[in-house]
Amino acid sequence: MSEKILEVKDLVVEFRTDRGTVKAVNGVNFDVYKGKTVGIVGESGSGKSVTALAIMGLIPNPPGRVANGQILFNGKSLLNLEPGDMRKIRGNKIAMIFQEPMTSLNPVFTIGNQIEEVLELHQAHLSSKERNLKAIEMLRLVGIPSPEKRVQEYPHQLSGGMRQRVMIAIALSCEPDVLIADEPTTALDVTIQAQILELMKKLQKELGMGIILITHDLGVVAETCDDVAVMYCGQIVESADVKTLFRHPRHPYTKGLIDSIPSFDSTTGDKKERLQTIEGMVPSLFDLPVGCSFQARCPNVTEVCKRHPGPTLTEHANNHQVSCFNPLN
Amino acid sequence: MSNVAQSKSLFQYAISKIFRDKLSLIALSVVTIYFTVALLTSMGILASDWAKEVGPSYSPPSTQFLFGTDIFGQSVFLKTIKGVESAVAIGLATSVITIVIGTLFGMVAGYFGGKVDEIIVWFYTTFSSIPSIMLLVAIAYILGKGMTTVFISLGVTSWVSLCRVVRGEVMKHKDREYVHAATAIGAGHTRKLFHHILPNISHLLIINFSLTFEMAVKSEVILAFLGLGVQGRPSWGTMIDDSKLELSRGVWWQLAAATFAMFFIVLAFNILGDALRDALDPKLKGK
Numbered sequence: 008m009s010e011k012i013l014e015v016k017d018l019v020v021e022f023r024t025d026r027g028t029v030k031a032v033n034g035v036n037f038d039v040y041k042g043k044t045v046g047i048v049g050e051s052g053s054g055k056s057v058t059a060l061a062i063m064g065l066i067p068n069p070p071g072r073v074a075n076g077q078i079l080f081n082g083k084s085l086l087n088l089e090p091g092d093m094r095k096i097r098g099n100k101i102a103m104i105f106q107e108p109m110t111s112l113n114p115v116f117t118i119g120n121q122i123e124e125v126l127e128l129h130q131a132h133l134s135s136k137e138r139n140l141k142a143i144e145m146l147r148l149v150g151i152p153s154p155e156k157r158v159q160e161y162p163h164q165l166s167g168g169m170r171q172r173v174m175i176a177i178a179l180s181c182e183p184d185v186l187i188a189d190e191p192t193t194a195l196d197v198t199i200q201a202q203i204l205e206l207m208k209k210l211q212k213e214l215g216m217g218i219i220l221i222t223h224d225l226g227v228v229a230e231t232c233d234d235v236a237v238m239y240c241g242q243i244v245e246s247a248d249v250k251t252l253f254r255h256p257r258h259p260y261t262k263g264l265i266d267s268i269p270s271f272d273s274t275t276g277d278k279k280e281r282l283q284t285i286e287g288m289v290p291s292l293f294d295l296p297v298g299c300s301f302q303a304r305c306p307n308v309t310e311v312c313k314r315h316p317g318p319t320l321t322e323h324a325n326n327h328q329v330s331c332f333n334p335l336n
Numbered sequence: 337m338s339n340v341a342q343s344k345s346l347f348q349y350a351i352s353k354i355f356r357d358k359l360s361l362i363a364l365s366v367v368t369i370y371f372t373v374a375l376l377t378s379m380g381i382l383a384s385d386w387a388k389e390v391g392p393s394y395s396p397p398s399t400q401f402l403f404g405t406d407i408f409g410q411s412v413f414l415k416t417i418k419g420v421e422s423a424v425a426i427g428l429a430t431s432v433i434t435i436v437i438g439t440l441f442g443m444v445a446g447y448f449g450g451k452v453d454e455i456i457v458w459f460y461t462t463f464s465s466i467p468s469i470m471l472l473v474a475i476a477y478i479l480g481k482g483m484t485t486v487f488i489s490l491g492v493t494s495w496v497s498l499c500r501v502v503r504g505e506v507m508k509h510k511d512r513e514y515v516h517a518a519t520a521i522g523a524g525h526t527r528k529l530f531h532h533i534l535p536n537i538s539h540l541l542i543i544n545f546s547l548t549f550e551m552a553v554k555s556e557v558i559l560a561f562l563g564l565g566v567q568g569r570p571s572w573g574t575m576i577d578d579s580k581l582e583l584s585r586g587v588w589w590q591l592a593a594a595t596f597a598m599f600f601i602v603l604a605f606n607i608l609g610d611a612l613r614d615a616l617d618p619k620l621k622g623k
Contacts, residue, residue, distance in 0.1 A: 063520060065520065090524075091524075094522040094524055097520055097522040098522035098523075102520070102521070103517075103520040105513055105517055105520070107513050110512060111513040111514055111516075111517040112517070113514040113518070113532055113535075114514070114536065115536055124521065124531075125521045125522075128522050128523065128527075129522060174517070177517075177521060178521075
């Protein structure tokens with residue numbers, strides 16, 4: 008196994024609202040290794056993005072706060088860093104790509120300016136000429152044609168895919184150790200999606216960084232990740248390496264997610280099957296049921312599942328952890 | 337995607353738009369002429385001898401005395417020209433004071449929110465509930481008469497509306513993704529506010545500049561009427577103030593000269609302000 012660069016231990020993130028305190032992330036554990044990609048999968052509201060924001064130290068406080076747990080970056084805790092020290096890590100050691108490339112760039116600056124800004128913040132020794140050259144080099148690295156010209160363009164002159172490439176260029180310009188990609192391809196169409204994922208994989212190989220890929224798209228996970236954690240209601244319900252997870256999902260929720268991927272098998276000429284779905288809705292975080300939070304939608308639910316306390320994440324096979332009383336075989 | 341379009345920033349776009357519109361181009365030229373005159377007067381090149389007695393008092397306009405003369409036999413024409421200097425100085429200084437106070441308070445209130453916001457909102461609500469003419473007079477009496485008094489009293493009474501607009505706009509922008517992205521690359525509060533958000537709301541400042549400028553030029557007359565105007569040098573306000581007694585004797589030219597001089601610059605600024613708003617406000621783009 009390669010070097011461990013980021014550890015998330017028992018992370019709990021709370022939000023205080025008028026209706027009470029809500030645990031958006033409730034006891035999440037995972038590790039990120041150098042040169043490897045961890046996928047975090049789950050429905051909207053399962054706590055994926057909050058986990059990412061917590062790592063970046065960007066939970067809006069108030070109303071949110073990290074109530075418990077640890078985030079260790081190269082063995083050092085990120086949670087009790089001074090704001091100034093945290094700023095030195097953001098964008099420099101840990102970088103993030105946002106979901107919306109259309110709005111994540113400042114409309115009044117050229118893309119060159121925006122790449123140069125990161126360098127200005129974290130690599131003060133570079134002269135403005137050197138920063139400009141580095142910006143061009145970064146644009147070339149992410150595959151933007153004629154970067155010398157593009158560097159002077161404004162965000163509105165670029166397409167969505169181009170803008171996401173620019174975001175990646177910004178995120179990678181200080182060669183971070185960890186890259187958090189929060190649904191980086193959700194706003195892009197499928198062909199561009201594939202290009203962006205390819206690009207991320209290629210750059211990961213070149214720079215050797217660990218990636219946390221947050222997505223709700225299992226196709227993207229299968230394509231890019233080494234390890235996967237499936238989140239539901241703020242908790243990880245199953246984690247395994249990507250092959251095991253897809254071949255032998257043990258949590259009914261994971262199985263349900265995999266079954267609800269539409270398949271287009273033209274070779275066998277099978278009769279069209281109805282698309283499988285997971286019945287029901289994600290329970291509101293305000294009134295989570297006693298016991299397992301998936302009980303209302305689970306096909307294998309038993310009396311045990313409604314018991315307090317609910318299931319905990321336990322190791323069932325080599326590195327395959329499931330949080331279920333009746334795991335599938 | 338391969339052809340690279342000509343880069344054009346919002347301001348370049350605005351300028352090219354103004355140059356294409358005849359009316360705004362005329363307005364821009366008028367403003368430029370006034371500013372040039374003001375600059376030349378302040379350097380002593382133009383109308384430096386305005387205080388000289390050129391003829392008998394109250395001579396009506398003629399070929400010899402363009403715009404006539406006043407009670408001291410000074411040329412009304414030269415006084416009007418010298419008045420441009422006062423007007424432009426008042427307009428510029430007042431707008432700068434207004435923009436600095438309004439923008440700073442508005443940005444801080446909108447960005448930090450919470451207690452800070454409450455205090456600033458309370459402050460400007462209270463402030464704007466005091467009749468501004470009373471404030472003007474009070475400030476003018478405290479500071480004593482003079483040009484600086486006019487700047488300051490007009491400046492500190494007119495920042496509230498800009499502050500409100502800026503506050504609202506910053507509230508909107510601070511949650512935009514580009515600001516979050518700036519946080520994610522390690523930018524601090526000051527950098528996010530001044531480097532990222534300010535350029536995005538700067539069109540408001542430019543529009544406000546043109547509005548405050550003309551407001552200040554007009555308000556100077558009120559101050560002059562209250563006896564708190566510019567001292568020791570001609571201004572349109574004091575000229576109009578003087579003519580309230582002269583008018584009953586049929587001396588209309590001093591009033592007319594000052595009013596027309598003011599009319600053109602105020603009108604030009606109004607048109608320019610509209611044109612700038614049309615050109616710079618993204619919400620009106622394409623209309």
